[in-house]
Amino acid sequence: MTIKLSALVRSFRQIVGREFVHREPEVLATYESDGCVLMKARPDLVVLPNSTQEVAAIIQVCYEHKVPFVARGSGTGLSGGVLPMQGGVFIGMSRMNRILEINPDNRTATVETGVINAWLNREARSYNLFYAPDPSSQAACTLGGNIAENAGGIHCMKYGVTMDHILGLEIVTPEGDIVWVGGEHGYSDGTDWVGLFVGSEGTFGIATKAIVRLTPLPEKTKVFLAAFNRLEDSTDAVASIIASGLKPAALEFIDEFTVKAVNQAFDIGFPETSEAVLLVELDGSAQTVALDETRLLAILQSHSVSQLRMAEDEKERLKLWKARKGAVAAYGRILPAFYLHDCVIPRSELTHVLRQIQAIGEKYNVIIGNVFHAGDGNLHPNILLDPKDADMTKRVLDAGEEMLEVCLSVGGVLSGEHGIGIEKAHFMARQFSEAELDVMQRLKRVFDPAGLSNPEKIFPTRTGCGEIRKGLPEKILQTGAGWI
Ligand SMILES: Cc1cc2nc3c(=O)[nH]c(=O)nc-3n(C[C@H](O)[C@H](O)[C@H](O)COP(=O)(O)OP(=O)(O)OC[C@H]3O[C@@H](n4cnc5c(N)ncnc54)[C@H](O)[C@@H]3O)c2cc1C
Structure with missing residues (x-):
């Protein structure tokens, strides 16, 4: 950093006001990791803007002085994506949390990207609509974080992931310009900039507003809990459900260990004698759900399901999903x-x-x-x-x-929904060729020629002799010493 921290602080205070610039060690400590507590790194400063213009002004200062910056939503990410690898400035989006418009005629909402996923859903429900991508962290994570990670969730099997629900984005580029890509109708001429930005993990700039697609709430929803004595029967049942052409709204797997943890935490009464439990949700018109139910039950029975339960009412349905979404919290007792x-x-x-x-x-x-x-x-x-x-x-x-x-x-890929971040960067060269990585890095340079927007993420870093660094960087492992 060529500029003194105190000069940066002065510039940022002029933009956002004194109380929204933090450099106190005890405040910075609260920002030092995301949901993956194994890795830690502190920013030098945290700045909390309240508008797109303020975000742009902060980034212009960063660009002028070549200071790295990282957008921060709620810090629930699980791949260390938000860690400030070169220190610098956290641009926290928590104050930009307004739902600007819900348009039931177009079935869209326009939001600031600091809006919490569950808040949008709460508002949309009053129009009989919902925002489909529902990460288990939805009570805490922001739409900006969802966009950056192309987040998925329980209902993304049928409805698609975040990318399928973003129509337009207001972006502040890493040079501090404000641009709109896409639009309210989901069609734009030329390059699909929305598609490029979604999933770029904060490395192409900061999304400040989004126009998102809303979906009508289904007329009927039913959830089934199917327990299997043998793991093989449950996974074969999954394959048969897919092969049959059925499209459940959700199809989730819970193993025996997790069943016991969840029972202890939530007193949910999942069957403990089985090796695996599937939660299957069907939705649609009452007629479609009735037809799908017959087909689903036949498939489950043909795979030796040992216990089958249906959520009796909406209360029980929500209880089952709450238990599923709370599984990770239940592990905390162990x-x-x-x-x-x-x-x-x-x-x-x-x-x-x-x-x-x-x-x-x-x-x-x-x-x-x-x-x-x-x-x-x-x-x-x-x-x-x-x-x-x-x-x-x-x-x-x-x-x-x-x-x-x-x-x-077995032909798999490194990430479905949590991103590569810093955690899996060193594995990228195992999934992609040098040429493929080079194309991706060239694209990053088009958006961010100075390399200031969330640096050292996604791509493997190399040692002095050009070899790809193995494992996580020592400086961020919690067992290592602090590095600021
Ligand atoms: C218990 C638990 C369950 C989870 N379940 C799921 C799940 O089911 N599905 C799923 O997909 N994920 C899940 N996650 C992971 C996490 O919640 C998601 O990755 C989420 O999208 C992160 O949102 P955030 O606001 O917390 O982002 P952060 O963690 O703050 O940031 C994540 C990345 O997004 C970037 N970013 C944040 N805001 C912006 C912005 N406005 N513009 C540009 N870049 C930005 C950051 O720089 C960073 O790279 C879970 C996490 C936890 C802890």
């Missing part, structure tokens, strides 16, 4: 933290890969809970840990790397 992977594999490989994950858990003597979007083949092995235990932490990291190897070996 060990204080978790390390969660997010790879996607062909659904035909589910049984094989889950058995491999079990074996890896035994090899490294770590506890693993599996709860994931089975219909999408999007695995979420949660490895439980106590970050204060250095030996356990190392075993957890090694087990995680081996799981990623297994997923790639």
Whole structure:
């Protein structure tokens, strides 16, 4: 940084006001990690703008003095995407949290990107509409974070991920210009800039407003809980459901360990004698749901389902989903933290890969809970840990790397919805060729020639001899010393 911190502070105070610029160590400490508590890095400053113009003015100052910056939503990301790898400025979006318009005729909403996902859904429901991408973290995460990570969720199997629901974006470029891409109707001439920006993990600039698609609430919804004594029967049932052409709104897998954890935490009464539980939601018109139900039950029975329960009413339906979405919180009763992977594999490989994950858990003597979007083949092995235990932490990291190897070996990909961030950057060269990585990096340079917007993310970094760095950078591992 060529400019003194005190001069930066003065500039930012003029833009946003004194109380919205923070450099106090105790405040910076609250920003030092995201949902993956294994990695930590503190920004030098936190600035909290209240408008697009303020975001643009902050970035113009950063650009002028070549100071790196990172957009921060709620910090629920799980791939260290928000860690300020070169220090610099956090631009926190929490004050830009207004729902500007809900347009029921066009079925759209215009929002500032600091809006929390669940807040938009609460508002949309009063118009009989909903915003479909529903990450399990939706009570806390922002739409800006969802856009940056192309977030998914339980209902994305039928309705599609974030990318399918963003029509237009207001973006502040890494040079501080304000531009709109896309628009209210989802059609634009020329390059699909919205498609490029969604999933770019904060490396192409900051999204300040979004026009999002809203979907009519279905007339009828039914959730089924299907328990299986053998893992193989549950995963074969998933494959048969997909092959049959049925399109459940959600198709989720919960393993035996997680069932017990969730029962203890929420007293939900999931069957504990089974190796796996599937939660399957059907929705649509009453007639469609009735027809789909007949087909679904026949498939489940043909795969030796041991217990079958249907949510009796809306209250029970919401209770089941609350338990599913709270699974990670339930692990907190067993060990204080978790390390969660997010790879996607062909659904035909589910049984094989889950058995491999079990074996890896035994090899490294770590506890693993599996709860994931089975219909999408999007695995979420949660490895439980106590970050204060250095030996356990190392075993957890090694087990995680081996799981990623297994997923790639069956033709899988590194991330379904949590992004690459810093956590999986060193694995990118295993999934992509040098030429493919080069094209992606050239694109990044078009948006961000000075390399200031969320630097050192997504792409592998190299050692002095040009070799790709292995493992996570030492400077961000919690077991290492602080580095600021
Ligand atoms: C318990 C738990 C469950 C989860 N379940 C799911 C799930 O089901 N599905 C899922 O997809 N994810 C899930 N996540 C991961 C996480 O919630 C998502 O990645 C979410 O989209 C992050 O939003 P955030 O506001 O917290 O973003 P942050 O963590 O603050 O930031 C994430 C990335 O987005 C960038 N960013 C933030 N705002 C902007 C902006 N306005 N413009 C440009 N870039 C921006 C940041 O720079 C960073 O790179 C879960 C996390 C937890 C802790």
